[in-house]
Amino acid sequence: MSPQEMIEKALDLSTADDVVVIVDERSSANLRFAGNTLTTNGVGRSAQLTVISVVGRGVGVVSRAAVRPEQLADIVAAADHAAEDAPPSEDARPLVEGTRSADWDLPAEPTSIGVFGAFAPALGDAFARAEAGGRKLYGFAEHIVTTTFVGTSAGARLRHAQPTGRLELNAKSPDMKRSAWTGVATRDFADVDVAALDASLAQRLEWAKNRIDLPAGRYETLLPPTAVADLMIYLYWTAGARDALEGRTVFSKPGGGTRVGETLSPLPIRLYSDPAAPGVACAPAVVAHTSGRQSSVFDNALPLAPTDWIADGTLASLIQTRHSAELTGLPVTPAIDNLIMEGAGDGRSLEEMISSTERGLLLTCLWYIREVDPQSLLLTGLTRDGVYLVENGKVVGEVNNFRFNESPVDLLGRLTEVGAAEQTLPREWNDYFTRTVMPALRVPDFNMSTVSQAN
């Protein structure tokens, strides 16, 4: 039974007042490597059916994997029963009026180990070069294609195929004391130049041959796009309107309400999402498998539009469901699966920013980022895989790693330069979020709280 047939059948079988049926067909392929050799690998396929039944204001959600046709009636009945048995949901709304994707009738799009057909030999060549050059390569390559089908009793028939590829490449010296990292997001691995990435890592390992120990303290710091992505993703995840309204986030206004409309940065930065953004395109409509603080099953199939979260340095929107939008009196601005940050104009490249730095730190990436204080959105974490000292416009050596304690919201108020935006792979959050376009940032006083001995 095709996903479309399964959806139509489930909609027919349900006796609930309203029904949303979601099918997620997913296939994946991955390669993992360490020390110039492959360690694990695999291919996989999964199919998940989610039935969301609504009876009155009660909701029942049942999700099952690998559903066979003869199981469908039982699953729908279980969701219907759960909805009858459920207490009223406060986010209950009429379902979104239906639209139909032009490609609704197409099947799910798969991937396979063949996606690495050109990449795997190139990686093998890189292993050989690294071995000869006294480097060890570590990393992970993954390609996932998820095709999501959404059908609702309000007439929506939506299909979206989302390819998500990522490569993380990490080079280390044989004694493991010098380390450099790079990563790229890709839709199909056709655009991944392993040799060029390996060459850039070799350059950074060369920089690291001159080791400079610096104490903890506040330093002028250049944050590259990947580090900015990790910080801004956390900010974005925290930007739920309902939490802000209840006074529990950095975006809460003391005394009540949200900080929407408040200036966060003296620089005219823009942080936004756009489902159609080139290179980072994502689902054009809400797909919610369950309701939560930032999502509502009743919003399924709601069209997504370009949304400014921060515009001209001012907090413009928070993540809203239709329910939270009513509570806050602000427009409906649901979450979107990409994030883009830009400064005014084109901005300089990271290399140009380095060349104009008198003395400062250049990071590679951030790691183990966790929230210390939700009120200020104080985050802690570590630098990783290369912190370099820049003096008089040149990298002069590698510095020890640091633990940082910083708030990305506070940082926005202290920026002194925003570089050119480019597509980048977040380091820490790329398990969950890969579609980002970010600039490098210059921060005059980044808080390096303590030294980390880790290499």
Next chain:
Amino acid sequence: MRQIDPDFLALPMRRLADAALQRARDLGAEHADFRLERVRAETLRLSDASLEGSIDADDLGYAVRVVKNGTWGFASGIDLTPEAAVKVAEQAVEVAVISAAVNREPIELAPEPVHSDVTWVSAYDVDPFEVPMRDKVTLLAGWSDGLLRDPRVDHVQASLQQVKEQKFYADTAGTSTTQQRVRLYPELEVMKTADGRFETMRTLAPPVGRGYEYLTGTAWDFPGELARLPELLEEKLRAPSVEAGQYDLVVDPSNLWLTIHESIGHATELDRALGYEAAYAGTSFATFDQLDKLVYGSQVMNVVGDRTTEHGLSTIGYDDEGVATRRFDIVSGGVLTGYQLDRRMARLKGLGASNGCAFADSPGNMPIQRMANVSLLPAPDGPSTEGLISGVERGIYVVGDKSWSIDMQRYNFQFTGQRFYRIENGRLAGQVRDVAYQATTTDFWRSMAAVGGPQTYVLGGAFNCGKGQPGQVAPVSHGCPSALFRNVRILNTLQESGK
């Protein structure tokens, strides 16, 4: 004792396994294993006593893993027919063949006795999936309502996560295991805004390998804990900000479990110590050359790994490579004496048998070395928590976990907690706030002056510990007593944020 659910046993597990393993043999695999798995997970979330969201989901499928010409191959599938299982086996072999071009290290596995047709079920009384959702919502809503009636509480968040994991494993050596286990994690958090600030206070009840009886009076006093939350929250709101500096710490098990998890549990995974996790979560300062040499902590430090602990989240009879689980030493008298192993790691370093730490979180993922229940042992005649506090002139008592972060070699860590109390002249002197403690792993454990007795021991744990690429989550428990640490660095988090 509970039995494995008949509907799982009714799945065509042996037919699929036989077909897949035979095909792998025919294609020349040196080793092949088959795993059919169903993971059912239900989550409920309530906001201010109203159901905010719920989902009852499962993941069902199977995996074939092979070693062919010294290279791993892995594939997973969802169609429960022998023909499909054969195709998945062929895919696994194909992946191994393609991958051999970039493999320079032949895969060999440590030997393990054959465990033929064995079953294992975890210790629980009431299957949470047999309890109607309405009953669970009613219980959580009732608890939330009670808290909301207290003027010291503005909002209440409540959640309940429940998992039933069922696995059938078979390999070409002749081992076959069928297992089932249940775990759940209830959590309630209260929140209050005052004077332009807000604070939260969360329950300390740990996630457990128990059934629904955990919520109705077995092993935890939820009504008693909930009754104390408003007062604790109010005190935290009124508490003074901590003065940064060096303090003696008495750390409660509700906080120390997480420090153990990050600084001992992950640091003594041999795959990590050998660099196989280097590009992702990192390596470890506890490198293999330091086995039996590294002074990890003080002489009162004794740590074991144990996948047989009753009600532990990592507890199971046989791991995902068919290895019988066991208890083993990790730190003895303060010295590193062991690692957590899977069959490949055990063979690679000539350590004999695996100690049963292979785990895959779903049928779609390959088993990797995951954490046993790693626990700090109490002193047999050790003091109570009050006894530990009485030996501190100026210090802080740390209760409950909150924020955690550690570097990629497990040296530098920073943790916060649910609440912190000043200790003055051997007595608690009220809560302080804005506290984080920061240390280097070996400095911290070497500063451990005393561990509490068995009466202070609590089995805490993590419901979803992340590791590996592709990312996998694993449940793991950590038991520990209260413990006393001398001269630890305390940060003021307000000052850290520049306020």
